[in-house]
Amino acid sequence: MARPPLDEDRNAVARAERRRQILDAAKHVFAEGGYHGASIGAIIDRAAIARGTFYLYFESKEAVFGALLDRAMTDLRARIVHVETDAGAPPPEVQLLDGIARVLEYIVADRPLAAVLLGSTSTPDAEAAARLQSFYDEIRAVIARSLAKGEALGILRVTNPERTAAALLGLVRGIVEYCISHAAEVEGRIGEVTRELVDVALRGVLRR
Numbered sequence: 001m002a003r004p005p006l007d008e009d010r011n012a013v014a015r016a017e018r019r020r021q022i023l024d025a026a027k028h029v030f031a032e033g034g035y036h037g038a039s040i041g042a043i044i045d046r047a048a049i050a051r052g053t054f055y056l057y058f059e060s061k062e063a064v065f066g067a068l069l070d071r072a073m074t075d076l077r078a079r080i081v082h083v084e085t086d087a088g089a090p091p092p093e094v095q096l097l098d099g100i101a102r103v104l105e106y107i108v109a110d111r112p113l114a115a116v117l118l119g120s121t122s123t124p125d126a127e128a129a130a131r132l133q134s135f136y137d138e139i140r141a142v143i144a145r146s147l148a149k150g151e152a153l154g155i156l157r158v159t160n161p162e163r164t165a166a167a168l169l170g171l172v173r174g175i176v177e178y179c180i181s182h183a184a185e186v187e188g189r190i191g192e193v194t195r196e197l198v199d200v201a202l203r204g205v206l207r208r
Helices: 005-037 042-045 051-057 061-079 090-107 111-122 127-152 161-181 190-203
Strands: none
Touching: 005 042, 005 051, 005 061, 005 090, 005 111, 042 051, 042 061, 061 090, 061 111, 061 127, 090 111, 090 161, 090 190, 111 161, 161 190
């Protein structure tokens, strides 16, 4: 007799929740010990699951690290602004401010994730370093495409999109590091921090 669709839905929800549980545990373990210092055993203990359960979802530490980055990339993509120029759309700078604020709020609010994204860049593990580099390459590509679109629409001046994207990503990473290390100072002031970041990105620091 076929299993009722409702049971299948419940099982799917349960599997998704268990996978999320493992990823959240892994995020904290990677944040606390770095990639090299993390272990599957520590992830299992943190998630309070059996070893066999872990391997139902992930085949290795590398696999769970990659899945964690994939989830972060999906969440970031949902927050990266695509400036609209249709009639009635807010001014491009307003849209840009909103998009960057959502990105910063997402990363700064999740300090373990920020530690993984910022701290794992120095990992001695070549495969993890390559996976993290791929993550940042994808973000740079998204920014570069947005820059090219802005140039085509006449909103932005002509630049080298790849190099400009790398510079902008460096600005964002720097401000995230600052926000994490000065959490008390910037709490509740992400909007102000975002305006400062966008002002530097768009206008530089020279007095005009």
